[in-house]
């Protein structure tokens with residue numbers, strides 16, 4: 262089960278990862294690697310980050326047995342409550358870390374990409390905390406769909422740039438953020454929102470998110486006296502899942518990443534790049550991508566905006582490749598059912614992203630029960646942001662339990 | 665073999681910088697590519713860059729993004745570009761593909777090198793493949809007589825410039841930190857960039873990104889071995905879709921005259 266220490270010096274996770282960016286950015290990535298390496302060894306930086314995570318973000322987040330869900334499914338289910346973080350999701354663990362690093366590097370301007378706006382809000386929040394200016398790129402289609410998050414970012418003092426190119430969604434916002442970075446590389450820090458991008462980002466975001474798994478490992482041993490048998494987390498770019506998986510990588514625990522199957526993998530309308538497992542290069546690294554026969558990137562589809570991305574972090578491609586983690590997929594309708602079920606069982610409205618992880622456990626309950634499962638779910642975010650969308654969706658389809 | 669080097673030597677013998685225009689294959693249509701290449705050839709291009717459109721061109725500004733999006737929406741395929749190029753390469757100056765790494769990777773590096781060579785292509789420019797990651801690609805390209813063109817940016821370190829001294833074809837000097845596009849003025853750092861590259865590299869240095877007018881071409885032509893013009897030409901084509909061959913000819917002719925005048929004055 263032991264895995265090699267990854268990434269290597271060149272940012273490779275086995276065959277995946279690397280740095281595929283314009284030459285202009287290569288010195289900036291070298292500098293970032295150097296500065297990040299210094300920072301993570303600097304006790305002062307670590308102390309400051311720890312304090313912020315505690316007093317500002319609200320860590321450690323609780324881990325607790327989900328009693329009703331456990332009873333209903335006939336197995337032990339534990340929830341790691343990343344939804345209780347400031348701003349309502351795990352995203353802030355990473356943005357506080359990166360913005361702290363940006364300040365240390367003397368960068369005066371922060372940029373980020375965002376899909377639904379969760380990472381944009383988390384970046385705007387961290388930038389406000391440090392009095393830095395943030396500019397957020399967001400596809401114009403997402404700006405339209407997520408008007409409230411756009412307003413939140415503005416409230417926090419950030420400027421939001423709608424992106425009109427390509428499919429006008431997250432991948433295009435990421436292109437535009439990279440274009441901005443190439444242009445303003447000397448004074449600008451690019452805060453990437455998941456374990457994607459060129460080296461050192463996948464490693465750095467993993468490290469910042471690993472606080473989830475470190476806490477969870479300690480907590481579950483304390484609460485239950487055992488290691489979990491399975492850890493289940495949703496996979497968009499892959500940061501909440503990598504954050505909880507990584508500290509358990511040497512333990513005898515099955516790691517399950519849940520991708521978005523959208524309307525069904527067989528329909529082609531999905532965001533499950535590992536299910537398809539076609540290698541390709543986008544946004545700075547080699548990983549698995551949704552693409553056509555010519556290598557043109559294909560749009561992703563998911564009811565959950567945070568999973569709606571045509572790629573996945575290179576370390577997940579590696580964990581799939583080595584077999585250390587298993588990747589599965591959950592459809593929109595299954596995630597929606599889990600959204601309701603968890604709300605009713607536990608009084609916790611999960612983010613639609615997190616609902617994918619919950620749904621997989623519900624679907625597989627029989628098997629997990631037979632294996633004597635003790636399942637730990639990473640509840641990556643809260644569903645308040647999704648309530649409006651789910652309401653609309655169910656009104657249109659004439660389904661659901663309201664009304 | 666060294667057709668690209670020969671093109672630069674010819675220009676130099678005439679006392680001027682080489683002229684390297686860029687067009688996106690499939691824009692306005694792929695059927696118009698041969699006519700456009702003939703226009704550029706007639707107008708005095710020394711090397712021609714042909715862009716293979718990619719869905720996510722992160723080194724490009726709005727003009728080339730739009731051209732790529734339209735070309736793809738019209739169904740432009742990599743194989744079709746190769747086929748059309750193979751029909752025109754013998755009567756054109758050296759042709760260089762500009763594309764992104766994923767279409768090449770997906771096609772298969774070896775297969776793309778083989779088919780590019782068969783189509784008569786002399787080089788590749790891949791802006792999201794930095795030199796440090798390019799080993800396998802450039803070795804394979806080299807086996808098929810294709811030069812992987814190294815890029816040098818204003819931020820590039822001496823170490824990078826030393827590394828690309830082993831490159832082939834020419835060095836693509838990126839005139840600004842930024843993306844392709846039309847700009848009002850030539851960046852003041854161009855002269856320094858060219859001088860820094862020449863300090864380490866024997867290859868000719870051509871400068872691109874933002875060069876838009878004959879006056880700017882002349883200015884860059886004073887310090888560089890070649891002048892690359894992309895967005896401004898594609899914009900000209902976009903503005904004259906129905907008569908784009910003639911418009912492209914006139915525009916590139918104007919650039920070439922600016923470079924010729926430079927030699928007359930010098």
Ligand SMILES: Cc1ncc(COP(=O)(O)O)c(C=O)c1O
Nearest residue numbers: 497498499500501567614641642
């Ligand atoms: C609550 C929540 N969970 C999961 C994700 C998916 O991202 P990742 O796979 O990087 O954790 C997002 C992204 O916005 C999110 O907001």
